[in-house]
Amino acid sequence: MPRVTLPDExxxxxxxxxLDFFDLSGFASLLTQARSMAFTPEGVQRLLEGTxxxxxxxxxxxxxxxxxxxQRNSEAD
Numbered sequence: 001m002p003r004v005t006l007p008d009e010x011x012x013x014x015x016x017x018x019l020d021f022f023d024l025s026g027f028a029s030l031l032t033q034a035r036s037m038a039f040t041p042e043g044v045q046r047l048l049e050g051t052x053x054x055x056x057x058x059x060x061x062x063x064x065x066x067x068x069x070x071q072r073n074s075e076a077d
Contacts (some may be wrong), residue, residue, distance in 0.1 A: 048055055
């Protein structure tokens with residue numbers, strides 16, 4: 001296996017120490033994501049309203065998924 005060496009001041013040096021460096025999806029994240037953001041449903045709504053976009057809803061491949069969700073959650077009301 002080739003050895004990767006970088007000067008100590010190189011920004012990528014911290015990536016070499018990460019376990020993500022050795023995993024394909026993790027490596028892609030190291031290269032492409034400067035930062036991650038978490039959104040609440042309200043935050044997504046504000047983002048959509050601010051951009052003029054509209055959320056049409058979710059589409060699930062099997063109607064039984066909806067039925068199972070409603071059955072589980074209707075008891076909590």
